[in-house]
Amino acid sequence: MKKIIMLFAAVAILGVTGCSSLGVQPWERDLLATDEMSLSAGATDLALDDHIYFSKEGTSGGRGFAGGGCGCN
Amino acid sequence: MQLNKTDLKKALFAASCTLLAGNSVAQDWDFDTAIMYYGEADRVQALEGIFQAKKTLKDDKEFSAKLVVDSLTGASANGAVQQATAQTFTTPSGNGQYTANTSETPLDDTFLDTRVQISAQWSQPLAENYVVSTGANVSNEYDYQSIAFNGVLGRYFNNKNTTASLGLSYALDSVDPVGGRPVGLSTMVVDNGQFSDEAAYRSAFDATRQTGGEDGKNTVDVILGLTQVINRQWITQFNVSLSEVDGYLTDPYKVVSEVDASGMATQQRYENRPGSRSKQAFFAQSKYRFESSVWDISYRLTNDDWGINSHTIESRYRFLFDNNSYLEPHIRLYQQGEADFYTPFLREGDAVPEFASADYRIGKLNAYTFGIKYGKKLKSGREYGVRLEYYNQASQDVGVEAPGGLNSLDLYPSLDAVILQFDYKF
Numbered sequence: 237m238k239k240i241i242m243l244f245a246a247v248a249i250l251g252v253t254g255c256s257s258l259g260v261q262p263w264e265r266d267l268l269a270t271d272e273m274s275l276s277a278g279a280t281d282l283a284l285d286d287h288i289y290f291s292k293e294g295t296s297g298g299r300g301f302a303g304g305g306c307g308c309n
Numbered sequence: 310m311q312l313n314k315t316d317l318k319k320a321l322f323a324a325s326c327t328l329l330a331g332n333s334v335a336q337d338w339d340f341d342t343a344i345m346y347y348g349e350a351d352r353v354q355a356l357e358g359i360f361q362a363k364k365t366l367k368d369d370k371e372f373s374a375k376l377v378v379d380s381l382t383g384a385s386a387n388g389a390v391q392q393a394t395a396q397t398f399t400t401p402s403g404n405g406q407y408t409a410n411t412s413e414t415p416l417d418d419t420f421l422d423t424r425v426q427i428s429a430q431w432s433q434p435l436a437e438n439y440v441v442s443t444g445a446n447v448s449n450e451y452d453y454q455s456i457a458f459n460g461v462l463g464r465y466f467n468n469k470n471t472t473a474s475l476g477l478s479y480a481l482d483s484v485d486p487v488g489g490r491p492v493g494l495s496t497m498v499v500d501n502g503q504f505s506d507e508a509a510y511r512s513a514f515d516a517t518r519q520t521g522g523e524d525g526k527n528t529v530d531v532i533l534g535l536t537q538v539i540n541r542q543w544i545t546q547f548n549v550s551l552s553e554v555d556g557y558l559t560d561p562y563k564v565v566s567e568v569d570a571s572g573m574a575t576q577q578r579y580e581n582r583p584g585s586r587s588k589q590a591f592f593a594q595s596k597y598r599f600e601s602s603v604w605d606i607s608y609r610l611t612n613d614d615w616g617i618n619s620h621t622i623e624s625r626y627r628f629l630f631d632n633n634s635y636l637e638p639h640i641r642l643y644q645q646g647e648a649d650f651y652t653p654f655l656r657e658g659d660a661v662p663e664f665a666s667a668d669y670r671i672g673k674l675n676a677y678t679f680g681i682k683y684g685k686k687l688k689s690g691r692e693y694g695v696r697l698e699y700y701n702q703a704s705q706d707v708g709v710e711a712p713g714g715l716n717s718l719d720l721y722p723s724l725d726a727v728i729l730q731f732d733y734k735f
Contacts, residue, residue: 259470259538267541272603272627272635273596275536275546280343280359280732281682281696287357287379288347288728292702294645294671295619298592298609301459301478301530302552306424306448 336365339690343732350725352416353383370433377426377448384416388563388667389577390654391415391718398577399499401562402488403514406499414722417562424450438465455482457528469538476532483525486561489518493581494661497564517579526556542598552588565667567655572713575657580666582650588613603627616649617671634685639698641678647671647707653720656712672721673705680728691735698728 260268271277282299290296290306341361348354357379365371387398389409396409400419409415428446435441440463448455457480464473484490495517504510532550539545564577594607605625612618620643627637648671650664680698687693704721711720 258540259467260541262468264541267598268538268544270598272629273544273598275544275594275596277605278625280341280361281730283359283377284343284345284357284728284730288700288726289643292670292700292724292726293619293643293674293676294617294648295588295590295611295613297530297550297552297588298548298590298611298621299594299607301476301532302528302550302588302590306450306453306455 335367339363339365339734341732341734343730345728345730347726347728349383351384352724353381353385353420355379355381368434370431372429372431374429375427375446377428378424380423382421384418385420385562386669386722387415387417388565388580388669389415390566390568390574390667390715390720391722392574393714393718396574397499397501398564399497399514400488401486403498403511412718414719422450422452424448424453432461435462438469439463440465452486453482453484455480457481459530461532471538472534472536474532474534474536476530476534478528478530478532480528480530481525482528482556484557484561485524488561490524490557490559490561491579492517492519493559494565494578494665497577497579499577524557526554526558529553544596546592546594548590548592550588550590550592552586552590554586554588556584558582558584558586560666560668563666563668565652565655565665567657568712568715569657570712572711572715572718574654578655578661578665580668581664582666583615583664586613586615601629603629615671617646619643619645632685633687634683637682637684639678639680639682639696641676643674643676643678645672645674645676647673651707653707653709653711654715669704669721669724673707674702675705676700676702692733694730694732696728696730696732700724700726700728702726 267273286296287306296302339362341359341363343359345357347357357377359375359377361373361375363371363373389396389398391412391414393411395411396415397406398408398415398417399406400417407418426446426448428444430442430444432440432442442461443459445458457478459476459478461474461476465471466473498510498513498517500510504513530550530552532548534546534548536544536546559580559582563580565580566574567576567578569575588611590609590611592607592609594605596603596605607623609621621641623641625637625639627635629635648666650662650666651672652665653667655661655665678698678700680696682694682696684692684694701723703723706721
């Protein structure tokens with residue numbers, strides 16, 4: 237668990253501070269603004285997949301809340 | 310980078326939208342619908358429908374509501390080992406029996422359920438550089454009810470190229486199994502004619518049921534997220550999540566076989582799992598836009614205090630065509646280690662452990678999914694898609710020596726499923 241938190245902390249610090257040179261100007265968001273580049277593109281597919289894998293495998297979540305809400309596991 | 314005329318128009322449009330400080334006008338409702346069939350060979354068949362409505366209001370406020378209905382039928386592995394002779398089991402209700410033939414994985418064919426879930430979500434900017442989202446969902450199935458609330462706070466940095474978020478979710482579930490909750494690791498009562506009458510059988514069956522104790526579970530999830538735009542074509546996301554679950558986490562319908570030195574099952578015990586579970590996950594996703602394709606690749610690492618750890622790699626590669634259609638091959642690879650208390654069977658004569666489960670889902674397993682999706686955007690913003698996938702799950706040997714006749718039987722059967730989905734946005 238410690239490793240996971242440290243890894244995330246390193247990424248977060250890099251992201252918020254060290255990576256300020258990364259990114260684009262507001263007028264360069266044309267491609268990022270398209271549906272297919274959205275991180276939640278195919279949200280319906282992902283929701284259906286989550287339900288399948290939640291009920292067939294021993295782990296869940298990661299992308300979103302691991303949650304309860306289903307007696308399938 | 311040289312921009313052509315179309316790119317320039319798009320860039321100027323995107324810039325003007327951003328400079329106008331978001332969307333100041335309300336838009337029409339957007340609807341997202343899907344129907345999915347999931348079918349395992351000779352086992353579970355499921356049909357699931359989703360209807361989602363979303364409305365963007367003034368000032369980037371957004372409301373969405375979703376209805377999910379799914380229906381399950383078919384047979385599910387009950388956890389017992391295969392045997393060289395036919396086996397008889399009592400149904401969860403205690404009112405009937407089902408059998409497994411010689412060298413057949415015992416399947417409970419009384420599996421039948423319909424689940425309805427309703428959820429709503431609201432999101433809006435909170436102040437400059439902050440966004441908040443909050444929601445709730447309720448679900449109901451024959452033996453299970455759930456209510457959950459969530460909230461997510463996001464903070465933009467670096468010209469909105471970096472987004473940090475904190476999400477919390479609390480779910481309250483209640484379980485009311487058919488036939489009641491079995492006493493953990495008690496022996497399944499099977500009526501083989503040894504009871505003098507129905508009342509004597511019922512009394513023996515009832516003695517395997519819990520009369521009090523925990524009949525629900527609470528789940529608290531926390532997610533820390535970070536989204537980073539790398540450049541005009543590349544965006545990444547990283548999440549760390551913690552999940553604490555307390556309550557009744559046992560599957561009331563699963564058993565563990567107890568076998569003797571010859572490998573013969575002498576009794577079936579109802580499984581028993583710990584009353585809490587702490588899970589952690591790390592998730593990373595990268596999305597890259599090529600000239601006429603998009604590659605979405607993600608990795609997830611999880612572990613928990615049950616001893617289950619897993620690795621998931623998933624790739625979706627979308628080929629974009631000129632006629633507003635796309636083709637998207639999908640690959641998912643999954644590997645999972647078994648829970649500390651997972652065992653394919655118990656040995657007669659050994660002390661009965663506090664916790665034991667033979668549920669293949671918390672055993673050691675490898676799985677893969679191969680699929681492809683075709684989608685097309687129509688005029689007026691409508692869009693449809695069709696997806697076909699194949700899922701294979703192979704349970705792995707956990708290194709328990711199989712006594713006698715169990716040696717020649719399949720203790721770790723695999724599972725194949727087909728997924729077919731149609732979706733339509735309008």
